[in-house]
Amino acid sequence: MDNKKYVYWLEQLAKEDVYTAGKKSCNLGEMARAGMPVPPGFAITLAAYEKFINDTGLGRAILAYLNPLIDQLRENVDLFEEASIYIRQMVEATLVPAEIKEAILHYYRELGNRCGIPDVAVAVRSSGPISMPGQFDTFLNVRGEEEVIEKVVKVWASSFTGRAMAYRLQRGMYVESSPIGVAVLKMVNARSSGVMFTLDPVTGDRSRIFIEGSWGLGESLVSGQVTPDKYVVDKVTLEISKRVICPKSIELVYDASGNVKSVEVPLSRQTAPCLSDAEVVHLARLGKLVEKHYMFPQDIEWAVDADLPFPENVILLQTRPETVWTQKEVKPVTQPRASALEHIASSLLSGKKLFSS
């Protein structure tokens, strides 16, 4: 990887490139390279952030502002919140060096070409080199060159939240700079979305693929506002072995300005499954592919894009290793025996219990 380059296509990145473009972008890149359908997009590198902070003199300006306060800040980290407001305003008011701006806009235009949509709506997401979920800002439904640059800067600025700076100070890291990458992804026009585990989260059964989904954006599922539809698929035969369709009365959608809003689902759609059987099976097939690639059961976020035809409409947004079951020590379910015959005898002896006593 060229450490000076400012922008890459996602599929040019692999998981070892986290210090080039951050975790989020590299994970998506890794997925894209393995043939998984992720939203098309590009990654702005850590180098771009560094150039922005250094070349514009921002780093020095921040330091100059913080230095006199440093003892106070050490004593009372709450003061960082105040400092943060000032620093973020300063960052957001700084012009992006032309070299970087041109690189980003070049990729943005090209993304529009790829999608066949000029000024394509994108999500601008932070992509830190280490996992800090929820620390940095994410902007959805971003449209047009000007707005893209503005939101990229805002993501960069979010590395100066009070919490983040306090964290850095306490750990003896540079406070005035914390390079993060930015992922710019085509917005998925989510008809349905949800999560998928490549094992049964209830029993740990690794032969099951467990899918939950509801209408609209996935956040409603995470926040527990909706009881999702549930599907269980046999990982080997890809047969749907369970299907629980729940009434889904609300869904989250974007309003015109890109804000997420909750709307009521029309009655006719409430009790309809949010995925067709073909979509369920296709998702499961993708889940299997992801697990095989990472050699570990996965916890995956997915969406179905209303703008695309099946099967391209099924898109994976994120994947991470499943941690609950895979960290447990697995013991053999049956005591090993010398022969099949001994297993048979033991099974006959235990019989089938019909009743609780």
Added chain:
Amino acid sequence: MLKRQTFISPHEVPAIPGTEGWERMYPYFYRFSKDDPERKAYEESMLWFYDGLHYPEPMYPFDLIWDEAWFLALSQNNTRIFMVPPALGVDHRIINGYIYITPVPVTDPQEVEKRLQHFLQRAGYYYEHWDELYDRWKGKMEELIAELEGIDLRDLPEMEDEGVVYNGIGLSKGYELTKKYNHLIDCGLRAWQYHFEFLNLGYAAYVTFADFCRKVFPGIADSTITKMISGIDVILFQPDERLKELAKAAVKLGVAGIIKSFDRPEEIIAHLGTSEAGQQWLDQFEKAKHPWFYISSGTGWYHDHYCWLDRLEIPFMSIKSYIDKVEKGDNLERPLEKLRAERDRIVAEYEELLVTEEDRKTFRQLLGVSQTVFPYVEDHLFYVEHWFHSVFWQKMRELSRIFVNHGFFSDVEDIWYLNRYEIQEALYDLVTAWATGVKARGPSYWPPEIAWRKGVIQKFREFTPPPALGVPPETVNEPFTIILWGITTKRLESWLEADQARPEELTELKGFAGSAGVVEGVARVIRSVSELSTLQEGEILVASTTSPSWAPIFTRIKACVTDVGGIMSHAAIVCREYGLPAVVGAGYATAVIKTGQRIRVDGNQGIVSLL
């Protein structure tokens, strides 16, 4: 888990008015008895469940022979031969014409321990020498069928042949006839001795493998477990394969038109006989008959389950539908290689999912033994229930003709209303009268009795036997009870439920998930083979049970629902093969579902919804 509940006592099943005295049609030891206090107490302490799997209809007195035969054969193998540690035999009773059975456990732990040692040695020998013993078994079965075919039943002569004198034989044809009847019965019982030679061990291996799979993969479907061990090239597909070959040959020889333009088999055969190509096809047809046309149109358990040889219109119907497919350019080949590769893939992927090496070893051990035993589990049906039984029913009809000739019966089909002991008695009546030169008692004794019995069986037919009687045990260890009849907590629950609901109020029927998939469509309820031709392309077949000779219709249906049968039943096996959803053992499907009704068959969960 289900709270222990009891079913109606076997001694309190109401009698059906107008059938009083029905007990005399069956052997005395099949009755529930109140006059022997010890036996009564035993009967009341057991769970007796209705064997609807084998007997969707009430028992004809003669047809009970197969029940008697397996009563002995299954039980002896558990109790006396292989010494299955915790399980003795399966006891039988009959009430209002329906068979009830109960598995008998070994209750003394010391006794279980003693039996275990013998079991390990004896069963071990069979598992170890399975293929070799099974090869020998096929030989024994084929010899037995040849022996049965060799029993020559013909009417008695006016005067004995002079050879009897000049060869110093000293035996009459009357005596010989009684001996031949005994021989016939002996062959029947022997076929069933062989039937169970391997089956108990086969099921035990299968149960163990299935249990292991369910423990390690709690969500695994039964149909997937079976998929891992089923043979791809099982004998039961052979008859149908012959018909496909015949259809292809007909098109190739240019005789398809003749076959399609006549309804009656005799007409088709006569017309084919007039041309060289037709004759060539008929030669191939003749060759295919033996033994494949002995396949029964039903399960083979009842005398009116005719085989293809008895009813040539059945194979011709299939041949015609296959000809249509060949002409349309459809490929009729079963993709054996692909099916085998798919099975191997499923096995390999499941094994890969196991986390510990210990479990992988257990998986391989149990998979190995299950794959070894499974060809027998699948194939024995053709040898015994189809081939042997079909020949046997033909022989019995030959015997019945002699009774008709002597005025005992007015129709060949009357013989089924006598049980096997009564036939022996009647035959002695017949031969002694013949020997003595007087009129037998039978012609005045049997016709009114048969007429009465026909009425009784009809009344039995209108009675719905309760699914179970008596008290369920806490555990079941008997392998047949578990897999064949599926006596599980879930099953008992649904029985208790259905017991209480009125059929017209049901919106959902529960059965076994026989073959995966979900589909909605129009139901076609088929009650007998003769109704099969009414089935329309794309309908859902609803039947009490299905038979291998129905195979061709599985290419035309969307899904299948049966009243009786588990995941190893024919319907389940074939639907898995054709990738059609199936719910089997749904209990009241043919009673509740109406032809033309829209239903949803969920073969993943074993649920049929009435829409």
